[in-house]
Amino acid sequence: MxxxxxxxxxxxxxxxxxxxxxxxxxxxxxxxxxxxxxxxFLSFIRGTKAINIFWGLLVIAVFTIVATKLKLPITSWLLKLFWLAGIIVLAIVFQPELRSVLSEISLPKKNFVSLVIIEEIVSAVKELASDKHGALIVLEQKVGLKDFIKTGVLLNADVSKELLTSIFYPKNPLHDGAVIISKDKIVAARCILPLSEEKYC
Structure with missing residues (x-):
């Protein structure tokens, strides 16, 4: 039982x-x-030009769904042709980015700068200010800076006061441009940043 x-x-x-x-x-x-x-995927392309293309494709995808639901024959046919040809073209044009996306699929990584690194940056800035040398230092956070990193010279060096002050020494070939710091590393120097679109009086 x-x-x-x-x-x-x-x-x-x-x-x-x-x-x-x-x-x-x-x-x-x-x-x-x-x-x-x-x-x-969005985290990877955030801060790059690919994000604009992604939103554009998303809008076209919505139009495709709407055209299919409304049974618009010519519009649906044109959009289908776009997807057939467009996907191939995008795959060719963005081959490096796609390869990077596939290679960087991993667990989420924290992207913060430690207090020790902040102290090194502050010390370097104080010394540069006392010597009247300009410096442009960017800390990567939530917004990706891959497009800007590619414009500079890759270093991947430990952050230190001595290295920062030497980079921004006027006679150093790397001084003209920005230093980008990510995850406690000086990723690149002599990076070109975009001009501000804000208008000042």
């Missing part, structure tokens, strides 16, 4: 688990996977 009851409850439990999996869990896991992949 007890054995029969055990088998009955066991089967009922397994049936409930399978039913919950099929009705809810499988969709939740699916959404989480897609959401994580989208988050990683």
């Amino acid at each position: 007890l054995k029969n009851n055990y088998s009955f409850y066991k089967n009922m439990f397994m049936t409930s688990i399978i039913e919950i999996w099929n009705k809810y869990l499988i969709y939740i896991i699916d959404i989480l996977i897609v959401g994580y992949a989208t988050y990683k």
